[in-house]
Amino acid sequence: MFNLHKILLVSLLSGLAGPALAEREVHVVSVGDGHETEDYYALPEARIMVDRRGVEIGLVLLDNGELHWKIEATTGTIIGEIIRSGPGPRDSEVTLNGIPVAGVQVSGLPLAFRPLGREFRTLVDSVTDIMATERLSSFQGVHKATDVPVRVDYIDTRTAGLTRDYLSQRLGESDDLPPKIRDWDRNRGDSTEFTLVFDENGITLSSPTGTRRFAVAPDVTDVLLPAAAVYDPGSQMIYCVTYGDEGYLYSVDVQTGSWAVVTNLDEYDAAGLLYDPENRLLIATGAFSRPGEIKIFGLDGSRSSIFIPTTGFPGLTDLFDYGNEHGPPLTPHVFSNGWLLLEAVARGGSSNPVTGGYRIYAVQVDTGEVRLLHYSND
Structure with a gap:
């Protein structure tokens, strides 16, 4: 837990009378680099204007460690607590209406610039713990400060991610979903009898009856970068997908060992693959920065696709450092009556939702509607 040095700072209260103060608001401002002044020896500055009259304010200021926070508050605005933090050193200074403020340094809060990503979720959890609240009133991130003050003068009611457990409000209905989709999580402990290992030279299929190796046939396009493979025991066919260059979907007949190219992917990079035997469809999800690029390939030659941005999946950006790294893939598990069930697991975690x-x-897949069915942040 952070070693907090709390202070009470009250601006002039002229004009306030009578009514009790509203519940304290918590506003967070994050600045990467300050505004350079003409004073060579002075710290770069970040100016803040707080205008929330009649409300007690808690301010959380985040920087890289070398910044002069110049805070001004309008008459009637009450600043009850200021916390200065960030990943860098503790050389920053804070003044309120020109008066130096001491003892506000706190260690270790992450420096985030937008209300998305794993670092921001860590920030929300930490600040709401410190401030004993369930929600941030506002968040503003500035990579480079100017001589124009950042204004803290409103409550942000539109950004859902400012709430600590915001995903509980984003869960979708499931009663109208196909049973295979609705009940998948309940039956997810069922283990498969088949394991596939796909590499540049072939595929290994392991089952209770033994292990078989299917080397890539010399008459098919070379396997460049293996991505995913699935096995359909009904037809005894393996389907596998590669990425890089053109990208290809392959089939492998387990009975004969013969390989064939199902289709060229036209430079589409796939990360996940599912075979739907009922409709004879191969369903792929995208790799890297486009996990929501879903393509459906029919064995009859038909094709369809849909693209859903990463931010269109509630809570997906929480699982990685959004904007600085690629997120986890969306693994397809079940397709039924036009609905596709996808799962994303944080890297370094476990596919077991308990851990x-x-x-x-x-x-x-026809309309692009996305419903969050289950989640865990552990």
Whole structure:
């Protein structure tokens, strides 16, 4: 837990009378680099204007460690607590209406610039713990400060992620979903009898009856970068997908060992693959920065696709450092009546939801509707 040095700072209260103060608001301002002044020896500055009359304010100021926070408050605005933090050193200074403020340094809060990503979720959890609240009143991130003050003068009611457990409000209905989609999480402990290992030279299929190796046939396009593979025991066919260059979907007949190219992917990078035997469809999800690029390939030659941005999946950006790294893939598990069930698991976690952060979504592949069905942040 952070070693807090709390202070009470009250601006002039002229004009206030009578009514009790509203519940304290917590506003967070994050600045990367300050505004350079003409004073060579002075710290770069970040100016803040707080105008929340009749409300007690808690301010959380985040920087890289070398900044002069120049805070001004309007008459009637009460600043009850200021916390200065960030990942850098503790050389920053804070003044309120020109008066130096001491003892506000706190260690270790992450420096985030937008209300998305794993670092921001860590920030929300930490600040709400410190301030004993369930929600941030506002968050503003500025990479480079100017001589124009950042104004703290409103409550942000539109950004859902400012609430500590915001995903509980984003869960979608499941009663109208196909049973295979609705009940998948309940039956997720069922283990598969088949394991596939796909590499540049072939595929290994392991089952209770033994292990077989299927080397890539010399008459098919070379396997460049293996991505995913699935096995359909009904037809005894393996389907696998590669990424990089053109990208290809392959089939492998387990009975004969013969390989074939199902289709060229036209430079589409896939990360996940599902085979739906009922409709004879191969369903792929995108790799890298486009996990929501979903393509459906029919064995009859038909094709369809839909793209859903990463931010269109509630809570998906919480699982990684959004904007600085690629997120986890969306693994397809079940397709039924136009609905596709997808799962994302935080890297470094476990596919077991008891121990790893995860998200489970249902996607309507014709309309692009996304529903969050289950989640964990552990």
